[in-house]
Amino acid sequence: MSTLTLTPTAVSTDVASDPLLDFRNVAMQFPNGTVALSGVDLTVKRGEFVTVVGPSGCGKSTLLRIASGLENASEGTATLATKRIGYVFQDATLLPWRTVQSNVELLAELNGQPKKARAAKARAAIDLVGLSGFEQNLPKELSGGMKMRTSLARSFTLDPELFLFDEPFGALDEITRERLGDELLRIFVEQQFAALFITHSVAEAVYLSTRVVVMSGRPGRIVDTFEVPFEHPRDPDLRFTPEFAKLCGQVSHALREGHS
């Protein structure tokens, strides 16, 4: 049983709350003159799972770095209403000499949590991502999917209110990717965090999200937004329905239009 402290509530797409992330007219020009983003307006509230799709190099990772506070926008405002942010990358970034348990404890350790508390928190997070029994394994003994679960568990130990995902499943095979998507949605329904998720997969975007945002080629601007009408929790077989295929088609079309 999880003992993480976020309160489980039913997920709704119209949660009446202030945005945890609020971008107003955000633009980004790097010192070398590259303009990566232009006029981006975007909000993410608790209970919203917002996915960004866009062509390679359009500024998606830059958007996440601004959202995380790692980078400052050169124009506009990016407001974060929480300090509890989870950041998950495509690379699981585990320390090879540390066990799963010890890797999952790392952020809490760096954050100064006492040993007993962080050990319990890590165990709960490991349980949450379905890795119980592998606490003492080293990263080299794990599959790609298990490494990503470990990375997810590590980010859960700080009880994030806002999750930033930069193609977390991009390096995994399709079945593992879909399975992890299902797991992530299960946790999303339980914990109701806010998520901003980057992916190149239109089907993954539609399956996971409450909203899909389509960006143009660089400089990235939002060219279309799709509210996803399917209720949570979602049945994995949703992926095989005509309604799902239709929405994927519409998003793909918008992506192509924005690219041209």
Ligand SMILES: Nc1ncnc2c1ncn2[C@@H]1O[C@H](COP(=O)(O)OP(=O)(O)OP(=O)(O)O)[C@@H](O)[C@H]1O
């Ligand atoms: N620090 C930087 N200095 C100069 N240019 C940068 C910097 N970081 C990113 N860029 C450029 O900004 C643009 C957007 O990069 P970004 O990584 O955000 O794109 P992306 O949409 O995430 O790409 P991909 O889908 O391929 O991962 C690219 O042209 C990249 O070369």
